[in-house]
Amino acid sequence: MTDVLSTYGKNPLLDMTQAPASATSLKQAKNLTQAKETAQDFEAFFMTRMMESMFDGISTDGMFGGGHAEKIYRSMLLNEYGKVMAKTGNIGISDSIMDTIIQMQEAQSSNAL
Numbered sequence: 001m002t003d004v005l006s007t008y009g010k011n012p013l014l015d016m017t018q019a020p021a022s023a024t025s026l027k028q029a030k031n032l033t034q035a036k037e038t039a040q041d042f043e044a045f046f047m048t049r050m051m052e053s054m055f056d057g058i059s060t061d062g063m064f065g066g067g068h069a070e071k072i073y074r075s076m077l078l079n080e081y082g083k084v085m086a087k088t089g090n091i092g093i094s095d096s097i098m099d100t101i102i103q104m105q106e107a108q109s110s111n112a113l
Contacts, residue, residue: 031105039097040086045095048082 036077060066087093 035098035101038101039094042097043091044046044082044086047085047091048079051078051081
């Protein structure tokens with residue numbers, strides 16, 4: 001029987017000789033993750049507001065439409081639509097926002113030094 005590690009190479013999770021990730025690289029990775037989440041949240045908010053204005057002109061009066069509950073559920077539905085659209089990344093607003101956030105963080109960290 002052959003050794004799995006010799007066949008497939010070293011397992012980086014089991015290799016104790018690797019240097020641990022530095023605190024600054026972990027902080028940068030955390031900042032990038034937070035920047036991406038914030039940018040997606042902004043894009044979701046923007047898309048939701050845009051769709052709300054699109055749906056304002058739709059009449060829902062009738063036997064099975066309208067009322068206060070429909071307004072509430074429509075806003076919840078549009079909010080979820082906005083989140084899904086932002087998560088797919090097809091619109092591209094979040095990329096620009098994330099770049100701006102990163103530039104602002106870099107400028108702030110260089111001013112702090």
